[in-house]
Amino acid sequence: MKRLLRRAGPMIASCFLQNAVNIMSLMFVGHLGKLNLARASLAISITSVTGLNITGMATALDTLCGQAFGARQYHLMGVYKQCAMLVIGLTCVPFAFVWAYAGQILLLLRQDRAVAAEAGAYAHWLIPSIFVYVPLQYHIRFLVIPVHIS
Template sequence: MGMGSALGTLCGQSYGAKQYHMLGIHMQRAMLVLLLASVPFACIWANAGYTLVFLGQDPEIAAEAGSYARYMIPSIFAYALLQCHIRFLQAQNNVLPMMFSAGITTLLHLLSCWILIFKSGLGNKGAALANAISY
């Protein structure tokens, strides 16, 4: 979400001015705004299958894509929060937590994909849920 890029500017200014209390305030506001902005996207994704059929796609493919999109809805909210945390830490030149969490998340994503796609038999739905978990 590009809306999180404003947080980088605001937090960078607060950090440079040594107004450290404002970092948290900007972070909390950005999290609220991005979570609220995610609601319309969730509604769009919830109706993606119908939209694809309306646009002339094959009904079977549209139904499968719509199902995948519905299972991806939790990832919209998680991604919004993730972007806030990334901008917050980048503004403070604190990149080690992001590096460690990205490495651990990559390893856990492989495991969650294997479990949710193959072991549970969820297939595409498991792939969408694994993405949501990894964010």
């Protein structure tokens, strides 16, 4: 159990800290009123379901980089990372468009007009975060593999 906690502890802390940003945002926005809390939670739900869940796509690097490291083919780790950067980076472009038009999409889904407009504005301001979050996911997968194997 001690060995498991030592190896899994950094990953648990990493996942918690990545989710803490949304949790802290909602805690602070909740003090501003019901409309602000509704818009923030709706926008965070939309952005989490679409763009910020690229973590699932990035987990392929866990397997591929782990195998390359174990086989001592270190150059393949770089190749896998570069391919993932290209594929996942291109995948995020449509997500950015969804975020840019989130207010209109929510209106089409018959959300309250005030909440949809505010959630759309909130999601619009989150667009730059996806282009920072994507490289973070590659680097986590790329740099953590040798730590877990050794």
